[in-house]
Amino acid sequence: MEILRNIPLNSLTTLRLGGPAAYLSHIASIEVLREAIEWAQGKNLPLMVLGEGSNVLAPDEGHEGLVLIMNIKGLHVIETGSVVELVACAGENWDGLVKYAIENGLYGIENLSGIPGSVGATPIQNIGAYGTEIKNMIKWVEIFDSKTMKTVKLYNNECGFGYRDSIFKKPQSRSLIVTRVCFTLKKHGILNTSYRDVSNYFKEKDVKPTLISLRTAILSIRGKKFPNLYKVGTAGSFFKNPIIRKKDLEILLKTYKDLPFFEIDEDKDKVKIPLAWILEHVCNMKGWKRGNFETFSKHALVFVHSGNGTTKELKEFASMVAQCVKEKTNIDIQPEVTYL
Numbered sequence: 652m653e654i655l656r657n658i659p660l661n662s663l664t665t666l667r668l669g670g671p672a673a674y675l676s677h678i679a680s681i682e683v684l685r686e687a688i689e690w691a692q693g694k695n696l697p698l699m700v701l702g703e704g705s706n707v708l709a710p711d712e713g714h715e716g717l718v719l720i721m722n723i724k725g726l727h728v729i730e731t732g733s734v735v736e737l738v739a740c741a742g743e744n745w746d747g748l749v750k751y752a753i754e755n756g757l758y759g760i761e762n763l764s765g766i767p768g769s770v771g772a773t774p775i776q777n778i779g780a781y782g783t784e785i786k787n788m789i790k791w792v793e794i795f796d797s798k799t800m801k802t803v804k805l806y807n808n809e810c811g812f813g814y815r816d817s818i819f820k821k822p823q824s825r826s827l828i829v830t831r832v833c834f835t836l837k838k839h840g841i842l843n844t845s846y847r848d849v850s851n852y853f854k855e856k857d858v859k860p861t862l863i864s865l866r867t868a869i870l871s872i873r874g875k876k877f878p879n880l881y882k883v884g885t886a887g888s889f890f891k892n893p894i895i896r897k898k899d900l901e902i903l904l905k906t907y908k909d910l911p912f913f914e915i916d917e918d919k920d921k922v923k924i925p926l927a928w929i930l931e932h933v934c935n936m937k938g939w940k941r942g943n944f945e946t947f948s949k950h951a952l953v954f955v956h957s958g959n960g961t962t963k964e965l966k967e968f969a970s971m972v973a974q975c976v977k978e979k980t981n982i983d984i985q986p987e988v989t990y991l
């Protein structure tokens with residue numbers, strides 16, 4: 652086990668923000684994970700877990716404890732008839748796994764092409780895009796609990812999955828570190844091209860949807876919707892799309908007749924509102940800039956950091972956005988990004 656000192660968190664997060672981590676260790680196996688945790692516990696240091704840092708806002712003051720970068724690699728394939736289980740270690744790159752599945756003719760995760768980050772982080776916020784959520788493919792999540800120092804498998808129904816949510820996001824689950832995830836995929840599946848941008852792509856290009864062409868479509872759509880994270884700081888969508896009661900929707904529709912909304916499976920009395928629409932059409936905040944931060948010109952829900960900002964500044968920027976939404980619509984919005 653190697654312990655590095657004084658590593659800037661802004662070099663480990665795609666928002667490019669955050670002060671120094673006092674200690675940091677790259678975790679390549681469960682044995683190293685155990686050793687690193689014992690080392691931190693021996694010194695009474697708090698732990699922080701990171702994958703590829705694409706969904707976090709790290710504090711300016713840094714982290715006084717040990718940062719664990721989950722880098723455990725490995726993939727195990729179990730075939731049972733028409734179903735294939737991919738058991739992937741936490742440190743595998745998510746999009747690499749999607750590519751592998753598609754190249755092997757496996758259906759289920761193609762709409763989640765191009766989402767940055769690690770496999771271990773996929774259950775944390777139940778990643779989703781273009782009509783698919785990872786909760787529908789997860790069979791179990793293996794975790795190492797830093798309290799009990801034991802490895803346990805949590806089956807899908809024990810993970811408390813919801814829209815960009817799971818038990819892993821709850822404060823009481825901070826000791827749970829994801830080490831492997833088992834995804835159930837199908838050899839013969841039905842492609843989901845119903846999302847508007849996706850169906851438009853296939854109409855315009857006049858190509859037949861296949862696993863490969865759907866991945867190409869999603870990557871092309873995402874390429875236009877998100878800034879290049881190798882060039883600017885971003886964590887994708889900063890806030891979650893709000894879920895509101897149908898009663899409240901009716902009130903909003905009186906003022907904003909074109910307000911889009913989507914039914915949700917979890918609750919028939921509620922609808923999901925695309926926050927980007929509110930930011931663009933109600934708050935006039937598409938491409939809105941303050942200091943070192945702006946909302947992306949092609950997708951207002953995505954925040955862009957030009958490079959010299961601070962976390963304090965971004966929190967202020969985010970609260971101005973949230974305040975406008977509250978004033979105009981009475982909706983309280985919640986960050987999708989995890990504040991570390």
Ligand SMILES: Cc1cc2nc3c(=O)[nH]c(=O)nc-3n(C[C@H](O)[C@H](O)[C@H](O)COP(=O)(O)OP(=O)(O)OC[C@H]3O[C@@H](n4cnc5c(N)ncnc54)[C@H](O)[C@@H]3O)c2cc1C
Nearest residue numbers: 702703704705706767768769771772778779780829886887
């Ligand atoms: C340009 C861009 C586009 C994006 N598009 C989407 C999208 O379409 N849909 C979507 O859902 N998300 C999207 N995201 C968000 C992000 O890609 C996902 O949330 C991703 O799963 C984060 O992975 P990560 O490895 O970078 O996690 P990190 O950012 O490193 O960590 C995220 C959280 O998970 C915890 N964590 C990470 N790994 C582990 C582990 N092994 N065990 C326990 N806790 C862990 C961290 O402590 C933190 O709280 C986007 C981000 C960017 C930058």
